[in-house]
Amino acid sequence: MSAKTISTSTIAERSVGDGLRFYGIWLAGIAVLIVLPLIFSSGGSLTSFSLIGIAIVFALSYNILLGQTGLLSFGHAVHYGLGGFAACHMMNAVVSHGWPIPLPFIPLFGGLGGLAFAIIIGWVMTKRAGTVFSMISLGIAELVASSSLILRSVFGGESGISTDRTALPKILGLSFGPQLQVYYLIAFWLVISAIAMYALTRTPLGRISNAVRDNPERVQFIGYDPHVVRYIAFCFAGFFAGVAGGLAAINFEIANAAYLGAIQSGLVLFSTFIGGVAFFFGPILGAILVTYLQLGLTSVTGVWQLYFGIIFIGIVMLSPGGIAGLIMMHRPLVRAKTLPTVIPSYLLAAVPTLALACGVILTIESIARTHSGQGSPINLFGVAFSPASPVTWASAAILVAGGFFVARLSWRRVGEAWDRAATVARDRGYLA
Amino acid sequence: MTAAIEVRAVEKRFGNVDIIRDLNLSVAQGERHAIIGPNGAGKSTTFNLISGHIKPTLGEVRLNGDVISGLRPFEINRRGLSRSFQVTNVFARMSVWENVRCAVLWATGHRYAFWKNVDSLPEVRERTAQILDDIHLTHRRDVPAGLLTYAEQRELEIGITIAGGATVVMLDEPTAGMSHAETDRAVSLIRRLTEGKTLVIVEHDMSVVFGLADRISVLVYGHIIASGTPEEIRRDPKVKEAYLGEEAH
Numbered sequence: 001m002s003a004k005t006i007s008t009s010t011i012a013e014r015s016v017g018d019g020l021r022f023y024g025i026w027l028a029g030i031a032v033l034i035v036l037p038l039i040f041s042s043g044g045s046l047t048s049f050s051l052i053g054i055a056i057v058f059a060l061s062y063n064i065l066l067g068q069t070g071l072l073s074f075g076h077a078v079h080y081g082l083g084g085f086a087a088c089h090m091m092n093a094v095v096s097h098g099w100p101i102p103l104p105f106i107p108l109f110g111g112l113g114g115l116a117f118a119i120i121i122g123w124v125m126t127k128r129a130g131t132v133f134s135m136i137s138l139g140i141a142e143l144v145a146s147s148s149l150i151l152r153s154v155f156g157g158e159s160g161i162s163t164d165r166t167a168l169p170k171i172l173g174l175s176f177g178p179q180l181q182v183y184y185l186i187a188f189w190l191v192i193s194a195i196a197m198y199a200l201t202r203t204p205l206g207r208i209s210n211a212v213r214d215n216p217e218r219v220q221f222i223g224y225d226p227h228v229v230r231y232i233a234f235c236f237a238g239f240f241a242g243v244a245g246g247l248a249a250i251n252f253e254i255a256n257a258a259y260l261g262a263i264q265s266g267l268v269l270f271s272t273f274i275g276g277v278a279f280f281f282g283p284i285l286g287a288i289l290v291t292y293l294q295l296g297l298t299s300v301t302g303v304w305q306l307y308f309g310i311i312f313i314g315i316v317m318l319s320p321g322g323i324a325g326l327i328m329m330h331r332p333l334v335r336a337k338t339l340p341t342v343i344p345s346y347l348l349a350a351v352p353t354l355a356l357a358c359g360v361i362l363t364i365e366s367i368a369r370t371h372s373g374q375g376s377p378i379n380l381f382g383v384a385f386s387p388a389s390p391v392t393w394a395s396a397a398i399l400v401a402g403g404f405f406v407a408r409l410s411w412r413r414v415g416e417a418w419d420r421a422a423t424v425a426r427d428r429g430y431l432a
Numbered sequence: 433m434t435a436a437i438e439v440r441a442v443e444k445r446f447g448n449v450d451i452i453r454d455l456n457l458s459v460a461q462g463e464r465h466a467i468i469g470p471n472g473a474g475k476s477t478t479f480n481l482i483s484g485h486i487k488p489t490l491g492e493v494r495l496n497g498d499v500i501s502g503l504r505p506f507e508i509n510r511r512g513l514s515r516s517f518q519v520t521n522v523f524a525r526m527s528v529w530e531n532v533r534c535a536v537l538w539a540t541g542h543r544y545a546f547w548k549n550v551d552s553l554p555e556v557r558e559r560t561a562q563i564l565d566d567i568h569l570t571h572r573r574d575v576p577a578g579l580l581t582y583a584e585q586r587e588l589e590i591g592i593t594i595a596g597g598a599t600v601v602m603l604d605e606p607t608a609g610m611s612h613a614e615t616d617r618a619v620s621l622i623r624r625l626t627e628g629k630t631l632v633i634v635e636h637d638m639s640v641v642f643g644l645a646d647r648i649s650v651l652v653y654g655h656i657i658a659s660g661t662p663e664e665i666r667r668d669p670k671v672k673e674a675y676l677g678e679e680a681h
Contacts, residue, residue, distance in 0.1 A: 204537045204553075205546040211534045214523040220505035221483065221515055222596055223538030232544055 026195070033187040037180055046179040048295055053186040054247045055291040057193045059271045059283035061240030066269070067277030068201060069233040070213030071126070072134045075141025076241055076268050079114035081260020082144070083242025085154065086113025087249040088161040095167045102171035103250065107189050110246015111239045118238025126230035129216060133230075141265055148257040160256025163249065176250075186247050193240055198280055200236060209233045267294075270308065274315050276322025285323045300379075303368045310360075336425035345417040349410035356407050359399025366392055434497040436461045436600050436630035437482060437513075442491030442501070444474075444481060444654075451477050452654040455491070459600075459647075464631045466641045469651035470674075475634045476518055478651065479604050482632075483515040484508040495600065510538065514598035518605045518634075520585045522592065524578030528569050531577050531588060533560045535595035559595070566625055567591040583614045587621065594625050602632040607640055619644060642666075650674070 033053075037046055058080055065071040087110035094101045125136050148155040155161065166177045174181050200206050208229050211219050216226040249255045258264065267290065275286020290308075297304035319326050333339040358380060365378045369387040377384040378392070385392040437459040444452040452474050459465045467475050480486045482493055484505040493501040500508050523531050533550070536559045542548060550556070564570045567587045572580065577588055586606060594601055606622060607615045619640055622631070635641045641648060642662045649659040650671050658668045665671055 199549070200546060202549050202551060203546045204542040204548060204550050205544050207530060207534055207550050208537065208544070210526055210530070211523050214525050215521065218517075218521045218523065218592075219534075221509055222535040222592065223506050223509045224544075225504070225506050228544060232546065236546070 029194075030191055033191065037183055041180075043179060046183050048292070050179065050183045050186050050251050051295070052288050052291045053183070053190045054244050054251065055268075055271060055287035056284050057190055057247065058241055058244035058268050059275065059287040060194060060197050060280075061237050061244060062268045062272045063277055063280075063283045064197065064200070064209075064233055064237040064240070066272055067279075067282070068206065068213065069209040069230055071129060071230060071234070072269075073137040073237075073265070074134055074262075074269070075137040075139075075144075075265050076237070077262075077264035078141050078144045078260050079117060079238040079241035080245040080248070080264060080268070081148070081255070081257075082117050083110035083114040083245030084249040084255035084259045085161060085245075086110055086116075086242065087246035088163045088255040091163040091165065091168060091249070092161070094169070095164070100169055103165055103168045103174075103176050104171060104185055104188070106168070106250060107243045107246035110249065111243040114242020114245060115235055115239040118235045122231050122234040122238070126234050127227055129212075129226070129230060141260070141262060145257060145261050148260060155257060156255075158257070160254050162254045165250050165253055182251055185250065189243060189247055193243055194284075197236075197240060201280060205229070205232055270312055274312065274322055276324030276326075276328075278321055279324040279328060282322050282324030289323070301365065301368070302372060303364060306364060306368075332425040332430040333421050336421075336428045336430045338421040338424045341421045341424075342414070342417045345410070345414045349407065349414050352403050352406035352410050354403075355399050356403030359396050359401075359403050362392060362396035363400060366396060433461055435459060435494070436463070436496060437632065438494040438497075439478075439482065440492050440494070442481060442488045442493065444477060444486065445489045450654060452481065452488075454655060455481075457649055457656060457659070459630060459632055462628065462630055464626070464633070464644055464646045466645035466648045467632065467634050467651055468636075468638075468641055468648060473651045474654040475651055476604060477654075479515060479602055479632075479634060483513060483602060509596065509598070512598050513600040513602070514593050514596055515602035516589045516593040516604055516606060518608065520582075520589055522577040522585060522588055525576055527574050528577055528580065528588060529560060529564065529573040532563050532591050532595050535592040536560050536563070539596040563591050563595050566594075567621065583610055583618075586610065586618065590618075590621065590625065598629070600630045600632070601626050604634050605636060606633065607635065607637055615640065 036049055040046075040049075058076075061079075062073070062076050065073050065076065087106050090101075090109040091103075091106055093099070094106075121140055125133060125140065149157060165182070166175050168176075176182055176185065208219065208224055211222075212224075212226045212229045219226050219229070245255070245259060248259065271286040271290040272283045273286070274290060275284065276282030293308070293311075294304070297307060301307070315322060321328070330339060333342065361380065362378060362385060366385075366387040369375055369378065375387055377386050379385075385395065435458045437457065439455055439457040442452060442455040443450065455474075455478065457467075457478075467478060469475055477486070481488050481501070484500065484503055484507070488501050491501070492499050495508065495511055495513055498511070500511065500513070503511075523534065526534070533556060536556050537543070537550075540553070540556050540559065542550075542553065542556065561570070564573055567590060569580075569584060569588060569591065572584065577585065580588060586609075590603065590606060593603065603622065607618045610618060615637060622633075623644065633641075633644065635644075645662060647660060648662055648665045649656050650665060650668075651657075652674045657674060658665060658671050660668070
């Protein structure tokens with residue numbers, strides 16, 4: 001890879017403009033959070049936005065481990081769940097003791113719950129990275145999940161611990177009964193947590209976490225104990241996962257065993273990876289997409305997990321950098337102004353790729369609906385297909401085979417257009 | 433004056449195999465000391481033993497008079513000993529700037545700080561910029577280390593090694609795989625950057641060794657057979673027989 005051409009041009013570009021753009025992105029994000037419920041004010045969208053906000057905090061906390069420190073955890077929901085239980089117990093205690101703690105402070109206690117457990121188990125867990133860490137995280141997750149059903153006084157057994165968020169002392173006259181108020185509470189904590197987690201990446205600890213991820217052996221020869229670095233990062237991840245759990249407890253007014261189970265741990269891994277671990281905003285995109293799909297797909301298909309699986313495999317195989325990686329790939333092209341040369345090939349490839357996707361969906365739904373015996377028609381872009389009809393199967397077969405054949409040709413074109421654009425970008429001094 | 437490095441009767445056994453036996457080595461303060469020897473003589477193992485990468489089976493290693501054998505690599509590093517690696521060992525996905533800055537952080541006292549913005553630490557920025565300038569990689573500061581050319585990675589490796597301000601610097605084959613021109617550049621770089629420090633270097637290129645070192649130790653089969661000035665080593669019959677004779681050019 002010829003990176004030699006990169007020179008003073010990129011250094012000179014770092015300027016006041018970059019600083020403005022940086023703060024601009026954050027302010028734009030905050031503005032979107034404030035305005036969203038004013039545009040989409042239905043109860044359904046408010047609930048979705050609230051869930052997405054929680055998922056973003058959770059996914060960002062997971063990326064402290066996966067993206068920043070290189071730790072693949074299979075049990076991150078443990079901290080989320082314990083944060084949720086801590087928040088529920090705290091809310092109930094506040095109400096029964098009459099403590100003057102209003103609801104907006106409760107996520108902090110959720111965070112402390114997640115942090116406390118991280119402090120206790122983290123030292124042993126982070127002794128080694130890699131497979132050892134992953135396996136221990138899986139074991140701990142199972143241990144906590146099964147304890148949650150046994151220790152009834154703490155976890156409330158099958159039914160969980162419920163609470164009433166409106167019973168806490170009011171602040172600024174807010175009861176937090178309406179979903180809109182809860183949304184803004186979540187948005188507030190989302191902003192605080194996101195800023196804090198971003199700031200963390202810009203500290204000495206954050207930079208050394210990256211170094212530990214890249215090369216734990218070498219870190220030891222520049223004065224650092226990688227075990228300590230991993231441990232502190234693990235504690236931060238546990239804290240912010242706990243904050244997310246606390247927000248969930250406020251939103252649902254309950255914490256139960258499902259919070260800390262394997263499904264929850266899988267979902268956060270899934271969101272973070274799909275979004276892209278190499279960039280700070282990756283998990284945000286992933287959390288938005290996955291939560292949105294989860295809410296949307298469950299209402300239209302019974303086999304939504306299958307689609308999740310396909311998406312996950314697709315991302316892992318075709319774009320290991322996730323959505324953020326795909327977006328950031330285009331940055332040199334934008335800078336070198338060669339992006340317009342690849343757009344036509346994208347549009348051209350979109351048609352057969354969409355046809356292929358439709359064929360796959362038809363196939364999956366035909367099989368799933370015929371087998372489940374419900375046989376309800378498949379509605380695809382306003383066209384209804386009967387799952388048991390040979391016409392549907394024929395259409396599916398044609399779409400899959402034809403779509404794949406044409407799509408492959410079009411993907412090749414994308415590749416060629418991309419190579420040309422990237423070469424020009426490199427020649428103009430932008431790293432691609 | 434106490435020696436910078438003192439290796440006393442060190443032995444390293446892997447299973448039943450003696451890799452290092454009865455190793456004695458003394459490097460004076462401010463000395464440039466080269467370790468030479470045929471392939472498989474245990475040069476890199478010696479480095480690993482001194483820097484804490486592996487622990488000796490027997491014997492002890494002292495740094496400025498204090499026993500360091502048994503300490504962990506980062507504890508030894510914090511006492512002022514830094515080493516490079518024979519196989520380039522950088523932080524591949526981080527930029528050149530970030531690589532050097534990470535190596536500066538501990539020494540400037542920032543340690544595990546998570547309450548300071550790393551970009552607004554003037555002494556860290558200045559020292560990083562200085563080292564990048566020293567290793568001639570300022571123009572490559574934003575390139576991921578994994579994308580550097582081989583020679584540049586070797587220079588970065590040296591930069592990371594000296595960035596923490598260690599007084600004892602150990603370089604493991606810093607010019608391996610380099611062209612003549614690159615080697616010359618690297619040698620003058622090493623000479624300049626280790627001014628006033630103690631340097632221990634493992635090297636195969638005899639012109640580098642005899643040009644750079646104040647003293648040379650010859651390691652054969654895990655045992656030092658001779659130690660002395662370049663002149664003494666050149667004349668030593670044992671060395672001629674064991675090592676230089678085979679590779680005379």
